[in-house]
Amino acid sequence: MSxxxxxxxxxxxxxxxxxGTTTSLLAADPGHRDAVLLAARAAMxxxxxxxxxxxxxxxxxxxxxxKVRDVYESGEHLVLVTTDRQSAFDRVLASIPFKGQVCxxxxxxxxxxxxxxxxRHITPNAVVSSPDKNVTIAKRCSVFPVEFVVRGYVxxxxxxxxxxxxxxxxxxxxxxxxxxxxVKNQRLSTNILTPTTKAVDHDVPIISSGLMSKxxxxxxxxKALSLFKYGQEVALENGLILVDTKYEFGKADxxxxxxxxxxxxxxxxxxxxxxxxxxxxxxxxEPENVDKVLPDAPEDLVCELAWRYIxxxxxxxNSKFEIPETQEPIQERISRNVxxxxxxxx
Numbered sequence: 001m002s003x004x005x006x007x008x009x010x011x012x013x014x015x016x017x018x019x020g021t022t023t024s025l026l027a028a029d030p031g032h033r034d035a036v037l038l039a040a041r042a043a044m045x046x047x048x049x050x051x052x053x054x055x056x057x058x059x060x061x062x063x064x065x066x067k068v069r070d071v072y073e074s075g076e077h078l079v080l081v082t083t084d085r086q087s088a089f090d091r092v093l094a095s096i097p098f099k100g101q102v103c104x105x106x107x108x109x110x111x112x113x114x115x116x117x118x119x120r121h122i123t124p125n126a127v128v129s130s131p132d133k134n135v136t137i138a139k140r141c142s143v144f145p146v147e148f149v150v151r152g153y154v155x156x157x158x159x160x161x162x163x164x165x166x167x168x169x170x171x172x173x174x175x176x177x178x179x180x181x182x183v184k185n186q187r188l189s190t191n192i193l194t195p196t197t198k199a200v201d202h203d204v205p206i207i208s209s210g211l212m213s214k215x216x217x218x219x220x221x222x223k224a225l226s227l228f229k230y231g232q233e234v235a236l237e238n239g240l241i242l243v244d245t246k247y248e249f250g251k252a253d254x255x256x257x258x259x260x261x262x263x264x265x266x267x268x269x270x271x272x273x274x275x276x277x278x279x280x281x282x283x284x285x286e287p288e289n290v291d292k293v294l295p296d297a298p299e300d301l302v303c304e305l306a307w308r309y310i311x312x313x314x315x316x317x318n319s320k321f322e323i324p325e326t327q328e329p330i331q332e333r334i335s336r337n338v339x340x341x342x343x344x345x346x
Contacts, residue, residue: 048095079137098321146212149193228242
């Protein structure tokens with residue numbers, strides 16, 4: 001879809017649920033927001049919804065197709081392609097322009113960069129390289145089938161969310177004792193781990209993990225809590241609250257436990273705007289959030305969500321997101337860059 005000379009219809013600025021008169025931080029720079037919305041509208045016809053790199057890159061095999069990521073195998077390495085697919089409640093709703101680039105960059109940035117966002121001082125990770133804006137090449141390892149969900153607040157609306165189970169009267173969740181008298185969106189006195197394992201078609205909480213040895217579980221638990229604390233510090237420095245997130249770990253041949261999945265991305269994490277949290281909480285209003293969920297996917301909301309992803313990227317990294325200047329088909333670009341990277345690894 002190409003842009004026209006006339007201005008596109010403006011999507012409503014993101015505001016916090018529950019009302020309020022304070023201008024959202026997300027709408028603080030309307031000129032920049034409008035430019036991103038225009039670019040997103042122009043890019044809607046060139047989103048990365050599906051990938052078939054195995055047809056273009058010799059020796060590459062499609063190993064798994066997730067809700068957002070496609071995983072390919074190549075010898076001792078995995079090629080992880082972060083698509084623009086948007087999922088919620090275990091179904092794909094739409095493709096969001098630039099979403100894959102944002103999530104892939106943030107995951108690699110938190111994992112490997114030499115600046116304040118690195119996490120290798122906490123745990124090693126499986127990242128080898130990032131030859132394309134949507135791609136991470138990683139080491140193979142034995143994956144623990146457990147998601148390490150860390151939470152800092154009593155919130156959420158799904159069946160397994162902390163607020164849902166707390167509101168039903170549960171006061172011990174995944175081994176964490178919860179005091180009486182808490183209200184929705186209240187901060188916990190300490191961050192807690194609520195590990196889950198994948199059922200056939202949904203996430204189901206687990207109390208103890210028989211899928212890992214106690215030694216491995218304890219180490220991964222410590223890493224997850226340390227990563228979350230660090231992520232909260234980075235987020236707060238940039239005006240955000242990291243509310244909850246998930247981590248996944250694997251074990252290398254030498255026994256090293258490594259971080260293997262995306263870190264603190266908008267897809268794996270919940271973020272709130274820090275500056276308005278206290279006032280809104282005291283007033284009984286929902287926090288200003290940057291949620292990923294869309295009940296439907298009309299064009300203006302797709303563009304608005306593209307803005308939300310870029311807003312989070314720019315806020316967390318304190319850098320400007322580079323809108324692609326050309327409309328080269330993304331699949332062709334990725335196939336070329338992956339083939340070159342794998343050749344260098346041989």
